[in-house]
Amino acid sequence: MIYVTGQRTKSGLKRLKKQQLLGKLNQPSLNQGFRLGHALMPFRLCLISVVIFAALGTPRQAQHHTAVHLSESTTAFAFNVESQDTYASTAPPSETSDSSVSNRQYQDSESPSQEPAVRNWEFGDAEILPSGVKDEWNRLIASLRDPDLTKLATSNLPSLLMGSKAASTTKQYLAAWKKWRNWASSMTGVRIFPVNPFHFSLYISHLAQLGAKSAADFAMAAVKFVHSLAGLSSPTDNSMVVLALQGFKRVTAAPILRKQPISADILANIFVAHGHPTASLAELRTLFVIFISYAGFLRFDDVRDISRSDCAITKDSLTIHLKKAKNDQYRQGTEVAIARTFKATCPVAVAERYFAVLGDPIDCNLPLIRRLTNSKRGLIPTSLPLSYTRTRETVLDFIKPFVPDITSYGLHSLRSGGASAAFNAHVPPLLISRHGRWRSEKARNVYLQPDSSSKLLPSMSLGI
Template identity: 25%
Template sequence: MIDAIFTRCEGAYSDNTLRGYRNDLKHFKAWCDGHDMDWLPAAPQTIADFVDTQLETKAISTIKHRVDAIKFAHRMADLPSPTDNSVVYLALRRARRARHRRPKQSAGLTSELLAKIVAACPGTLSGKRDAALLSVGYDTLCRSGELAAMYVEHLNADCSRIRVPVAKSDPFGDGRIAYLSTATATRLSAWLSAADLHEGPLFRGLHTRQLSNRPLDTSSIRRLIKAAAKRAELEPATVRSLSGHSMRVGAAQDMMLAGVDMIGIMHAGGWKSHAVLSRYVENASAELMHERRWEGLKVLNAA
């Protein structure tokens, strides 16, 4: 039944979305089978009980995603959604109140950190790739999945602009144009020249120093970021906190500190929601606010 649902959805949703929903539904179905309950259609009380038991070991974000997957399955089966019932709503409320934890935020790879990491990239083929990828990720505010989807054909002639072909907030692939700094364009040109790339995936893997025809996947990009940060001798805690979102977070924080308004940052990074962006930049804006407060107090105390 699960396979039938997702076969219908191929091409209408991204592979990552379908993969996540499929995995969540497998967990829910297994739980229902173990408790002798129907999973499709599922009774509201069944989902509420599932939420209560999941709370013992899972984060609230995981629980919410699994409830979304259950709602998705009912919609694709043309069944009324049991997740809209008050019993499920109250179970999710209990879960949120029991777990007073904010979503974990990746560390921001700011321009300061980027400069240190890029400076430590060697002049090898992989080093040129890493420097180019990190710089493009920062300038475009892209997630790792968006970097993996970039092709040489998305660049303009002088590497000053690139079309971001897909994004989490752009499910239909309308794309957006992102602008690259002179430094990034130079690093990107160096990578393209060294790899002799004229078409196809922009950022590729290397095996025994041989260039792959396939793009780097998201897990490889995450490992690349951490390895480059470690090579730059950043603090171990900083290395651990970096992720495939770090360039996006760091660039947004830098833009906030530079005085760019929220609308400008949203446009640059392709955000659709103020709430999501606010979580990215709140630490940077709060720090700036306190720095200005302390500077103001120094002036007052000196008077």
């Protein structure tokens, strides 16, 4: 390894230029198949350190290429020589991957310490990923002989891997991984990555002491995701880890308190109170959320993303195009058809009233559920979407006068209420699943609440 240091002086720059940026070093004494490229010296650096890593080889190791990496954030730049036979690079000496020395590197015994070659991790939180993921990738990349394959491995494939989950899901996984990393770093002899199954079982036990059941679930998913990125088997498949989580859930098991479904009678009372001819834009906005969510079995995320251009109204129905949904991983889109009932509480009529007052053109792509602001003309819509918290507050304010306990209701009460009403009206389960975009019967049945007559139907049909 050869170090050449030059000051930012005219003589130093002229000397480097005269040497053609270390051209003297590219003499037969070092030229055994290597060809160093020329680089421009960045003039704004006060001190320039040129680090040349040259792996000597035999005449057969002829085809090597030089990769030049310039760093504007440090006072050094490096020429990294990458061989088709051996991958090598230099990393800043101050760079560490984890907080403890024992967890500083995960690498193959035949692979040298190296700067990660994978440079296309996404979502901004990628620094939370252990260096072992990239080290494992570097080990795999070192075996490649084709430069096109190397390019795919260092840029395209990492993007696909990080994009395999929704951005929000990846963010939650990385946050859970960070918690594991912090805990493991605080313990003596606990390796962060790859995760030891016994150590991870102890971590589940730690979360059990805290009563953090959801944190344990996210930890399992996060550890599996991170190991999958490196192509390694996950410790979450270990029987000890599985039993530890099952024991945690069994010991802390408690009844699940689900929100009560909204009934059609409650909706009728809400419409009488707020659907009068002089209803304000704010009232019509809340009515739109309530009636469309109920009739379309919609989640809040579905309603939030609807724009006027997604809605098509005919004399018989309102069709809403959902560009994306929670269970639509590949963004194929789906359509929800809501029938016109020709009643005062018709959801299509409520939508038409809201559209007329809102004033969005038919091709408008702004969200329909937007924040409002006061003006001389009264309330006018902004371009900003309404938050989940504010939407929930306004909906519960409308429901509160007509229920005994408002804490038993939420935005999911609208989706559950519509599905339960269809179930109690003996709508075929297949149609309910399609209308609500449920992929499984188990997920659908959680939302279905039979009424008193439906509860008696099985025993009434026994013929005794």
